[in-house]
Amino acid sequence: MGEGREIKIGAVYPFTGSLAAVGEDIRQAIDLAVEIVNNRYDLPLPLARTNGLPLLEDQKIR
Secondary structure (H helix, E strand, O other): OOOOOEEOOOOOOOOOHHHHHHHHHHHHHHHHHHHHHHOOOOOOOOOOOOOOEHHHOOEEEO
16 A cells, blocks of 8 residues: 555535534544644543554554
8 A cells, every 4th residue: 555645535514504503513523633643642532542544554544
C-alpha cells in the first residue's frame, strides 16, 4: 500500500434543515475520531496509541 496513501471513509449527514445542528455535531465527532486514529495520543482508546491503522501499514484515514 505504501507510505503517503490514505484510506477514504465517507459519511452522509445533514447540514441543512431541522437536523443541521445534529449533522454538525456528527461531523465534529468524526473529525475527532480521525485525529485520534491518525496521530499518537496517550488515551485509553483503541488505535489512540498508534499512528494510523497498524494492520494496514499505518495508513491514515480521511
